[in-house]
Amino acid sequence: MTSSDYYGQRLGLPRSGPGSLATVGRRLAALMIDWALAYGLAYLLVGDRLLKTGQFAALSLLAVMYLVGLGISGSTLGMAALGLRVTSDQGGKASPYAVGMRTVLLFLFVPAVIWDADGRGMHDRVAHTMIVATR
Numbered sequence: 046m047t048s049s050d051y052y053g054q055r056l057g058l059p060r061s062g063p064g065s066l067a068t069v070g071r072r073l074a075a076l077m078i079d080w081a082l083a084y085g086l087a088y089l090l091v092g093d094r095l096l097k098t099g100q101f102a103a104l105s106l107l108a109v110m111y112l113v114g115l116g117i118s119g120s121t122l123g124m125a126a127l128g129l130r131v132t133s134d135q136g137g138k139a140s141p142y143a144v145g146m147r148t149v150l151l152f153l154f155v156p157a158v159i160w161d162a163d164g165r166g167m168h169d170r171v172a173h174t175m176i177v178a179t180r
Contacts, residue, residue: 052164056134056175066164067129067176078123083107108152115144128180131169139174147172 053059053066080103087103088095095102114121119130119138131147133139139147150168151157159167169175 053175055163058175058177061178063177063179065178067178069164071127071129071178072176075121075123075127075129078126079107079110079121082122083110104152108148111148111151112144115139115148116141124176128178129176130179131174131176134165134169134173134175139172143172143174147174 051060056066059065083106084095084103086106090106091102110121114124115131118125119132124130131139131144133143147168150171151166153168157166157168161167161170163175165175
C-alpha cells in the first residue's frame with residue numbers, strides 16, 4: 046500500500062466520511078459497547094452466577110443482539126451509537142445469510158483478528174460484508 050492508498054479504495058469507497066470503511070478503533074469501540082450491554086442484560090437474567098458460570102449467557106445475548114440488529118437495521122446498538130453499519134460488499138443491505146455467516150465467524154474470533162488488504166476482517170470477507178461509516 047502506498048501513501049496515497051487507503052483502506053476501502055479497492056472497494057470503491059471514499060477515503061473518509063459517510064460510506065467510507067470504518068476504522069478499527071470505531072469497530073472495536075462499537076464491540077465494547079455491545080459487549081457491555083450484553084453483559085448487563087446477562088447479569089439481569091442470571092445475577093451473581095454470571096461471574097461464575099454465566100459467561101455463556103452474555104455471549105449468547107451478544108450473538109442474538111448481532112443477529113437481530115444486523116438483520117433488521119444493519120447495525121447493533123454500539124454500531125448505531127458510533128455511526129456504523131454493516132453492508133454487503135456489493136452495495137446495499139447484507140442478506141440474512143451473510144449476517145448469520147458473519148456472526149458465526151465473528152464468534153469464532155480468529156477471522157476477526159486477521160485483516161485483508163482492504164482492512165476488512167476475514168469474517169467480513171467470507172460473508173461478503175463490510176462495516177461502513179454512516180456519518
